[in-house]
Structure formats: C-alpha cells, structure tokens
Amino acid sequence: MNFEPIHIFQPVTVLVFWTMLVLLQIPIRRFRAAFKGEVGPGDFRFGESARVPPHVSIPNRNYMNLLELPVLFYAGSVVAYVTHHVDHMLVLLAWVYVALRVAHSVVHLSYNHVIHRLVLFAISNVVLAGFWGRLAWTLWL
Template sequence: MGLMNAGMNSLVWPVLAQILLTLVVLVVMGIFRRKAMMAREVKISEIALKKDAWPSKPQQAANNFTNQFETPVLFYVLAILAIHVGATGWVMVSLAWLFVASRIVHAMIHIGSNNMMIRPLAFLVGCIAILGMLVGVFIASV
C-alpha cells in the first residue's frame, strides 16, 4: 500500500482547486449576466422564472455552473472515501488532479467556444479519472 498512502493532506489540494473552479465559474456567470442586463439584452421579467431567456454567453456559464454540481459530486465523495480508507498516495492524487484539470479544460471550452468536438473529450477524461479513483478506493477497502 506504499503507493496508496502518501498522506491525506495531498488530496485536500485538488478538492480545494475544484471548489475554487466552481466559485470562478460562479463569478464568470455573474459577470456575463450583469453585462447582458446592462446591455438590455434581457428583461428581469423574462428571467424571473425562466433561465432559458438569457443570451447564449450567460446561459453557457450558467450551464457550466450547474455542471459543477453533477460529476464533481462523485469526485468529492471519492476523495473523502480515499482519505477515510487511506488511499491517498501518488496514484490517487494524480487521478484527482487529472479530474480537476479535465474540469478546468471542460469549463473553458463550455464557457468559451463550446466546441462539441472537444468538450466531450474533456468530460471523458474526467470520467476516466473518477473511475480510476473508484478502483483505488475499492482496492484500498478490501
């Protein structure tokens, strides 16, 4: 288990980075929404009950913000479980950082060009990292 047990604090950093990414996306969404409102691209009455009334850029950021509470939830749970079972070595930490990197790339694409040729690839890399973390937690648990 030497490769699996470098110290529980090493997994804290990618978790904090993922949380920071979520907050950055929140700020970007707020900036885009404010710009749209100031440019009168949207009326408050239109967005009071429907999120689809936003122009594309604020909507892209909002969609990505929502995404930060989907797959990353699995990441948070697996990181906590990894710490609990002692699966905190370089393999697990590398997988955690790979997941965070994939989420950063995914967010940049989603909020930027929204290129659907490469965005799913960033998502897939994150899913593979999650699967690897799941295997690592399972191995450390048995």
C-alpha cells in the same frame, strides 16, 4: 516534497475554487447583458427564459456541470482520507480529473466547440471511474 494523505485535498480545493470562479461568471454575464438590454429581470423569473442569449446562459450550465459528477470526486476524496486509503496514484488521478474539468470549463466558457468539450468530459469521467476503481481496490484489499 513528502507525500501526506492530506494532499488529496489540494486538487479538491482547486476544483472548489474553480467552481466558485465559474459561479462568479453568472452574475457578471447577466448584468452585462442587462446593461446592454439583451435581457431583463423577467427572463430569470423561472430559471432562464428562451430570450437569454447563449453567452449568458452557458456559465450557469457549466456551473451545474461542476455540481453534478464532481460530487462523486469530492465524496471519494473524503472517503479515501477518512479511511486512510490515500496513495500517490489516487492523488495523481485527482489532479488529472481536476485538470480535465477545468479544461472542459475553459472550452465551454470560451469557444464552446462541442466535440472538444465532449472529449474532455468523457475522459474526465473515465478518470473519475479510475479514481473510484483505485479507491475501491485499496478499500477491499
């Protein structure tokens, strides 16, 4: 396959769709909990009350995670593309970052082992810093 700068948007697109899948988990888990009588509408009046069980609130927290640091990934991808500084290394770092963020979500949304989650989150942040370091290097040289 030939390398094209637009390939930077493949991992971006995957992370966007993953974020949407996580977003979809919020109403699914809330409605299931409501049907079981675990929560009521008042439990969500001001966000999530203390009554909301963890298995219901975790997708919302994970969704918020996917809207925090990944913003820097999205911005960097656009900057790289617009300035014509996309290269193989940047695309590779983008794919690694997305894979780590998806893995972080899977752990968070399933068995939720804090240490596993922390390791994936920390490594993804190092990769994001490397992504921006690579981008800065290509922009300034």
